[in-house]
Amino acid sequence: MSYATSLYLTAAEIGLSITALVLLLLAAWNGDRSARLLTIIAVAALVGAAIFSIGLFDRSASEVAGRAFGDLYRADAFGSFGKVLIYLASAAVLIVTPRFFTQLGGYRAEYPVLMLFNAVGMGIMVSATDLMTLYIGLEMSSLSSYVLASFLRQDDRSSEAGLKYFVLGALASGIILYGVSLVYGFTGSTNYDGIRAAFALDFSTGALFGVVFVLAGVAFKISAVPFHMWTPDVYEGAPTPVTAFFASAPKVAAMGVLVRIAMDPFAGEVDAWRQIIIFAALASIVVGALGAIGQQNLKRLLAYSSINNVGFILIGLAAATAAGVASVLTYLTIYVAMVIGSFTALLMLRDPAGQNLETFADIAGLSTRRPALAWCLLVLMFSLAGIPPLFGFWGKFVVFQAAVQADLVALAAIGIAASVIGAFYYLKFIKVMFFDEPTRDVETSSPVSHWAVLGVCVAILSPLGYLLTIPLGEWTAQAAASFVAAM
Amino acid sequence: MIQTIAFYLFAALVIASAVMVIMSRNPVHSVLWLILAFFNAAGLMVLVGAEFIAALMVIVYVGAVAVLFLFVVMMLDIDFAELRAGFIKNFPLGIAIALVLAAELIFGIGAYQAGRIDLGVASGAAAPILGESNTASIGAVLYRDYIFLFEAAGLILLVAMVGAIVLTHRKRPDGARGQQDITRQVRRNPDEATVMKQPEVGRGVEL
Numbered sequence: 229m230s231y232a233t234s235l236y237l238t239a240a241e242i243g244l245s246i247t248a249l250v251l252l253l254l255a256a257w258n259g260d261r262s263a264r265l266l267t268i269i270a271v272a273a274l275v276g277a278a279i280f281s282i283g284l285f286d287r288s289a290s291e292v293a294g295r296a297f298g299d300l301y302r303a304d305a306f307g308s309f310g311k312v313l314i315y316l317a318s319a320a321v322l323i324v325t326p327r328f329f330t331q332l333g334g335y336r337a338e339y340p341v342l343m344l345f346n347a348v349g350m351g352i353m354v355s356a357t358d359l360m361t362l363y364i365g366l367e368m369s370s371l372s373s374y375v376l377a378s379f380l381r382q383d384d385r386s387s388e389a390g391l392k393y394f395v396l397g398a399l400a401s402g403i404i405l406y407g408v409s410l411v412y413g414f415t416g417s418t419n420y421d422g423i424r425a426a427f428a429l430d431f432s433t434g435a436l437f438g439v440v441f442v443l444a445g446v447a448f449k450i451s452a453v454p455f456h457m458w459t460p461d462v463y464e465g466a467p468t469p470v471t472a473f474f475a476s477a478p479k480v481a482a483m484g485v486l487v488r489i490a491m492d493p494f495a496g497e498v499d500a501w502r503q504i505i506i507f508a509a510l511a512s513i514v515v516g517a518l519g520a521i522g523q524q525n526l527k528r529l530l531a532y533s534s535i536n537n538v539g540f541i542l543i544g545l546a547a548a549t550a551a552g553v554a555s556v557l558t559y560l561t562i563y564v565a566m567v568i569g570s571f572t573a574l575l576m577l578r579d580p581a582g583q584n585l586e587t588f589a590d591i592a593g594l595s596t597r598r599p600a601l602a603w604c605l606l607v608l609m610f611s612l613a614g615i616p617p618l619f620g621f622w623g624k625f626v627v628f629q630a631a632v633q634a635d636l637v638a639l640a641a642i643g644i645a646a647s648v649i650g651a652f653y654y655l656k657f658i659k660v661m662f663f664d665e666p667t668r669d670v671e672t673s674s675p676v677s678h679w680a681v682l683g684v685c686v687a688i689l690s691p692l693g694y695l696l697t698i699p700l701g702e703w704t705a706q707a708a709a710s711f712v713a714a715m
Numbered sequence: 716m717i718q719t720i721a722f723y724l725f726a727a728l729v730i731a732s733a734v735m736v737i738m739s740r741n742p743v744h745s746v747l748w749l750i751l752a753f754f755n756a757a758g759l760m761v762l763v764g765a766e767f768i769a770a771l772m773v774i775v776y777v778g779a780v781a782v783l784f785l786f787v788v789m790m791l792d793i794d795f796a797e798l799r800a801g802f803i804k805n806f807p808l809g810i811a812i813a814l815v816l817a818a819e820l821i822f823g824i825g826a827y828q829a830g831r832i833d834l835g836v837a838s839g840a841a842a843p844i845l846g847e848s849n850t851a852s853i854g855a856v857l858y859r860d861y862i863f864l865f866e867a868a869g870l871i872l873l874v875a876m877v878g879a880i881v882l883t884h885r886k887r888p889d890g891a892r893g894q895q896d897i898t899r900q901v902r903r904n905p906d907e908a909t910v911m912k913q914p915e916v917g918r919g920v921e922l
Binding site: 365 | 862
């Protein structure tokens with residue numbers, strides 16, 4: 229394995245890092261005046277990195293060819309799929325960001341730089357095939373997330389969100405590191421292949437502790453119950469575009485880490501981790517559905533909704549089959565479209581003075597003031613609830629199908645039952661928009677960029693999305709095959 | 716034999732001082748116990764023959780902890796007069812710790828002379844690199860095998876720095892007190908910067 233090949237395989241991350249460094253210099257020279265220009269360059273870089281990752285997708289089918297730097301990093305189909313999602317989600321969030329901060333006067337040139345570094349970290353995470361690479365990627369992504377959460381530093385809620393996220397995130401990192409040290413101690417290797425080989429020989433109680441600690445730490449990052457407590461507070465306090473980001477790209481990255489770690493190094497110990505995943509899945513679905521019912525703040529509501537969705541994604545992982553992994557990726561793709569769409573719509577809700585609106589009282593009677601936006605939100609909410617003609621249904625369908633095929637019928641049944649509870653607050657959202665009396669004025673126009681992002685998301689989620697089922701099925705199956713080769 | 720005695724001495728002191736780090740009420744004392752813990756951990760490293768890492772432990776951790784110490788002292792309102800008040804009372808304890816450290820030095824050097832503890836070979840994939848000095852091996856592993864992680868860790872430090880500046884840096888308004896305009900300073904010339912006066916005897920100067 230030559231360095232040239234390794235550098236080529238990691239070119240997306242290297243390119244993004246170099247762009248971020250150049251942007252950092254530009255930010256230092258030109259100050260915050262150039263923030264918008266830097267945002268545009270960052271979006272272009274992210275889209276370029278996504279296109280490059282698509283290029284790697286097919287090439288990585290030959291397994292050995294995808295390994296970089298002595299198997300610290302693997303550019304396989306799974307990693308490429310995750311990276312395309314991550315980079316596109318980050319780019320979409322960056323597009324809708326500047327307007328929010330311009331209103332509050334807090335947009336600074338470092339924002340796109342931190343987003344780029346975050347994307348680099350997430351890219352490393354999904355491709356990591358060594359526990360050290362995993363930790364480095366995780367820290368790079370987390371550290372920039374903490375700063376982004378408290379980016380509106382004159383706002384108390386934003387600072388509080390950043391501090392909470394930092395303290396609990398550091399705790400989760402510590403838990404992961406402790407688990408990593410146990411796994412390394414019992415296997416003598418941090419490489420995924422080495423760990424799998426060592427576990428095949430001997431899987432002791434100490435190693436089981438290591439596995440549990442690593443899974444618990446990652447469960448924190450995907451905000452699965454019982455490690456979800458930070459989510460509503462951080463999502464509510466962080467600036468709305470940052471919340472949109474937290475709910476999309478880092479979730480994909482952390483889920484990618486969880487899937488890879490469960491299906492590669494711990495693939496031989498399915499019995500050991502399956503019950504943990506099943507518990508987390510069911511608890512997340514129930515807590516996400518019940519917790520959202522009493523919420524008045526829409527960002528908090530969407531936070532519980534994301535906890536709920538993580539539960540469904542974990543059902544696919546609990547199947548521990550190739551079909552399960554493919555269903556996780558399908559669900560993640562649809563989930564990202566739903567989350568970005570919902571938060572973009574939320575960003576377009578402003579009163580005439582330009583203040584962002586974020587409670588149920590504010591969206592009452594929205595259908596008379598902003599019919600187009602209300603109908604888009606209707607599509608998004610029905611899709612989140614999993615109502616059939618919309619594409620959100622397909623994600624839930626493949627996940628439950630994978631679970632049933634893996635003889636987890638009870639799990640699938642409870643999941644379906646709980647998704648009915650979850651439908652309640654999505655329907656409440658629609659009822660308030662369409663049937664309540666309007667109580668306040670809203671801004672009547674939104675910029676084209678927001679409409680473009682929202683339009684793409686809604687188009688994917690509309691029944692048109694079913695045109696994607698066949699290619700999406702092929703891509704996810706190919707990505708899932710990255711692990712089956714190892715199993 | 717001497718290695719075993721030295722090992723248990725160092726290990727027991729690492730644990731004891733780690734317990735004291737979290738047990739002592741005074742943060743300054745905590746930091747001092749932490750330094751003791753690091754010194755003993757460095758001693759353990761010497762015992763297994765990793766003298767380079769031992770030196771790093773002392774330089775980086777103890778050095779960094781000295782900075783941490785400084786921060787604690789700067790940020791907290793600590794009454795130093797009160798701290799010194801117990802000097803006589805704590806004198807025996809201080810002497811005891813000094814004796815233990817001296818014993819550690821003797822045992823440590825003795826154990827190092829007697830050869831390192833053999834840890835055996837790890838069961839995993841990583842084969843030990845033999846035939847080179849520790850420092851050369853670490854350099855080779857760090858800059859050849861783990862160059863990707865090394866550079867990425869550098870980026871993390873950059874992110875931390877950018878983050879700290881983003882969250883704390885405030886732009887002062889133009890013309891604020893203490894602001895330095897270097898161009899203006901440089902462009903001043905002696906003619907306009909100095910005034911010649913010839914004061915009369917017994918009278919002051921009016922400027």
